[in-house]
Amino acid sequence: MTTTDDTVTSDDRRFPDALAATLALPFDYADGDGIDFEPFDSFVSAEETTDWFRSWTGNKEVGGDAFRVFGMDGTGGYAAFWLVRPGRELAAQPVVFLGSEGETGVVARDLADFLWVLADGVGPQEAIDLYELGLTSRPDAERSALAERFAPGRGRPAEELVRLAREEFAGFDDVITALCG
Numbered sequence: 764m765t766t767t768d769d770t771v772t773s774d775d776r777r778f779p780d781a782l783a784a785t786l787a788l789p790f791d792y793a794d795g796d797g798i799d800f801e802p803f804d805s806f807v808s809a810e811e812t813t814d815w816f817r818s819w820t821g822n823k824e825v826g827g828d829a830f831r832v833f834g835m836d837g838t839g840g841y842a843a844f845w846l847v848r849p850g851r852e853l854a855a856q857p858v859v860f861l862g863s864e865g866e867t868g869v870v871a872r873d874l875a876d877f878l879w880v881l882a883d884g885v886g887p888q889e890a891i892d893l894y895e896l897g898l899t900s901r902p903d904a905e906r907s908a909l910a911e912r913f914a915p916g917r918g919r920p921a922e923e924l925v926r927l928a929r930e931e932f933a934g935f936d937d938v939i940t941a942l943c944g
Contacts, residue, residue, distance in 0.1 A: 776806040779854050781913035782833065785878055788905050790886065792837075797901070798886035800842065802834035807841075815841070819861060822944035830859075834887070839863040842870070842887035845935070857932055860887040861939070867891070869928040869935050875914030876924045882906040883921035890925045 778786070786802035807815070812827035830843040831853065840862035848856055854874040861867055868891030871877035880890055884901025900920055910918060 776808070776831070778805065778833065779874060781854070781874055781878060781909070784913070785881055785906055785909050786834065788903075788909075798881075798884065799836045799888050800834055800886040801837070803832070807832040820939075820943045822942055824944075825942050830861075831856075836860075836862070836886070836888040840866070840888055844874075845869075845932075847932070857928060857935075858887065859935060860891050862888065862891070867936050867939050869925075869932040871924055872928045872931055875910075875917045876928065878906070878910035878914050879918050880921045880924050882910040882918070883924075885921035885925075890921065 790800045790802070791797040792799055809828065812830055812832055813825075814827075815832070816825060816827035816830065817823050829846050830841075831846065832841045832843040834842045836842075840860060842858065842860050844853055844856040845859045846853075846856050857869050857873060858871040858877040859867070859869050870887045870890040871880050882903055884903050900922075907918070
């Protein structure tokens with residue numbers, strides 16, 4: 764649930780409408796040239812998130828309450844909201860990716876930017892490898908229409924949105940590394 768001022772509470776596990784709408788559309792893997800992403804039907808429970816995060820970090824003392832996991836890639840890496848902006852609604856939190864092999868990265872500054880990253884044909888795992896892989900834009904007309912509906916006027920190329928997210932949350936990798944046991 765959320766509070767009356769729409770800030771995130773610890774038990775809020777409902778997808779925002781914009782996220783639900785874009786995740787309801789199929790993702791085209793395109794034999795490895797598309798988006799490697801498998802969305803969940805709802806956020807992973809708090810208990811499962813904590814269990815996973817403890818295992819992923821190797822630190823049995825950490826909790827997973829800073830994340831709302833909503834999907835994974837084919838290797839088991841998770842896409843999640845990172846609840847780092849105190850007092851802000853879920854849609855205002857950055858989207859991050861925590862890979863199965865320990866790779867990490869900020870995908871988008873908020874849900875609106877994430878909608879546009881997906882609309883440009885880039886998924887969470889691909890976004891953290893964006894510069895290394897030299898991905899090109901593969902606009903998705905259906906996701907672009909949803910992004911324009913839920914985040915009008917925010918459209919930019921995925922490469923630019925990911926760069927802005929990396930700049931704003933430049934310390935993400937260090938925060939995660941510090942939590943690893």
